[in-house]
Each structure stands twice: as structure tokens, then as C-alpha cells.
Amino acid sequence: MKVHSMILRKLRDDGAVHMSLLDPVSTGIDELSSVVSEIVEAGSDFIMVGGSTLVDQVHLSRFIARIKELCKVPVIIFPNNVSALSREADAIWFMSLLNSTNPYYIVQAQALAAPYIREHGIEPLPMAYLVVGEGRAAGFIGDAKPIPVDKPEIAAAYAMAAEMFGFRYVYLEAGSGARRPIPPDFIRVVKSVLRESKLIVGGGIRSGKAAYEAVKAGADIVVTGTVIEEGGSLREIVDAVKRAGGERLGQRRRRNG
Ligand code: 1GP
Numbered sequence: 001m002k003v004h005s006m007i008l009r010k011l012r013d014d015g016a017v018h019m020s021l022l023d024p025v026s027t028g029i030d031e032l033s034s035v036v037s038e039i040v041e042a043g044s045d046f047i048m049v050g051g052s053t054l055v056d057q058v059h060l061s062r063f064i065a066r067i068k069e070l071c072k073v074p075v076i077i078f079p080n081n082v083s084a085l086s087r088e089a090d091a092i093w094f095m096s097l098l099n100s101t102n103p104y105y106i107v108q109a110q111a112l113a114a115p116y117i118r119e120h121g122i123e124p125l126p127m128a129y130l131v132v133g134e135g136r137a138a139g140f141i142g143d144a145k146p147i148p149v150d151k152p153e154i155a156a157a158y159a160m161a162a163e164m165f166g167f168r169y170v171y172l173e174a175g176s177g178a179r180r181p182i183p184p185d186f187i188r189v190v191k192s193v194l195r196e197s198k199l200i201v202g203g204g205i206r207s208g209k210a211a212y213e214a215v216k217a218g219a220d221i222v223v224t225g226t227v228i229e230e231g232g233s234l235r236e237i238v239d240a241v242k243r244a245g246g247e248r249l250g251q252r253r254r255r256n257g
Contacts, residue, residue: 036070047067100143170197208233
């Protein structure tokens with residue numbers, strides 16, 4: 001089954017999805033065995049692989065191949081540039097940094113990568129990427145003009161444009177390791193304008209409470225990365241995502257009678 005269909009099915013069954021982000025620059029291949037078992041035991045649905053400073057394509061491929069040896073969790077590349085391509089992956093976020101000031105990160109890198117993705121049959125998941133607030137390394141590397149955290153209406157306008165362009169996913173990114181995650185009110189405003197596209201939220205989520213609040217505010221997919229590197233409780237976060245997702249399904253069923 002295609003990864004996009006798997007995500008939709010998970011959303012239908014659980015109400016919300018959790019994805020674990022692994023950065024091949026900060027996680028060693030020798031650490032993968034314990035990290036992947038933590039991800040599997042916690043019940044995380046998908047593994048994203050990427051990082052703002054990744055350049056080594058050979059290392060990336062070995063990293064993904066090792067994950068595939070260790071588990072059956074689908075792997076999605078979270079690319080920072082054209083060097084972050086590997087045929088070992090199940091899918092790739094085919095993402096455009098819509099609030100970049102540099103056309104390279106909006107469409108040029110994607111055009112350069114498209115023939116490789118087509119040739120190797122990697123499933124592209126069309127995603128509009130919006131850097132919010134701190135933005136961290138993603139904002140710096142991507143030449144972003146971060147959207148202020150007190151101006152969700154700007155992000156909502158971008159999200160609407162993204163949906164009109166046909167992007168199936170919109171990602172609100174506070175930046176990996178952000179001191180604070182995207183506020184629930186911000187998520188709520190963006191979610192309210194989306195009709196079909198799924199909302200991804202990540203950056204700075206380190207607790208079950210933050211993950212729960214993100215889903216309750218409207219996040220369909222919650223991404224966490226740093227929490228694994230810092231030794232935090234991934235299980236608590238995945239449980240919170242699923243609890244909030246279950247509550248959301250219950251509300252939907254009650255509304256539909
Ligand atoms: C970064 O949104 C992801 O691109 C995850 O962020 O590392 O802060 O969990 P964290």
C-alpha cells in the first residue's frame with residue numbers, strides 16, 4: 001500500500017498520527033538498533049529521516065537501509081536539499097518551503113530532484129512547509145521569513161494557498177529543538193481553513209501534554225525528533241497523540257449522529 005494511503009487510513013482509524021524524526025547527522029548508525037526499538041515499542045506510526053545539515057547521500061542510504069532491516073515502519077525522507085535522496089526510502093516529503101525568500105527552496109531543488117524520484121519510484125508526498133517563530137536551523141538554511149507566532153492568520157492564508165495549489169499536506173514547523181512548540185491557538189486558526197489537506201505540526205514538542213494539545217487544536221500529524229535524542233518519553237507522546245486522536249474521532253461520530 002502507498003504511504004499516502006497508509007497515512008489516510010491511520011487518520012481514519014486513530015484520528016491522529018505520530019511520526020518520529022531521525023537525523024542521520026546526530027544519530028549514529030550503531031545507535032539505530034536501540035532507537036528503532038524505542039520507536040516501535042512506543043507505537044510511532046512512521047519514521048522520517050532528515051536534518052537541516054545533511055549532505056552525505058551514501059550515509060543517508062545506509063542509515064535508511066539499516067532502519068528497514070530493523071523494522072517494518074515505513075520511512076519517509078524529510079529532505080533539506082537535493083543530496084537528501086535515497087531509493088531505500090518508501091516515500092519522500094515533496095516539500096516546498098513556501099515562506100522562503102529564496103526560489104531555490106520553493107521550487108528549484110524540487111525540479112532538480114524530480115527526475116531521480118521518478119526514476120527510482122519513490123512516492124512523493126506533496127507538502128507545503130511553513131516555518132513559524134524561531135524557525136531554528138530549518139529557517140536559517142531555508143532562507144525563510146518566519147511567520148510570527150502571534151500572526152496565525154498569515155499562516156492560514158499560506159495554508160489556503162497551499163491547498164489551492166493542490167498540496168495534500170501543510171507542515172507548521174517551529175524548528176527542531178525549538179524552545180516552545182507552535183501554540184494551540186495558532187494551530188486552531190490554520191486548521192480551520194483547511195478542507196482536505198492534512199496538517200502536520202512539529203518543533204519543540206517534548207511532552208505528552210504538548211502533543212495532546214497540538215492534536216486537540218487540529219494537528220493531524222505530530223512530529224517529534226529531539227525528544228528521542230534527549231532521552232525523553234516517546235511512549236508518553238505517542239500515547240497522548242492517540243488519546244487526543246481517539247477523542248477527536250468520538251466527537252466526529254457524535255456530530256455525524
Ligand atoms: C523538526 O518538527 C521537527 O523538523 C521535529 O522537531 O526535533 O523539536 O522534535 P523536534
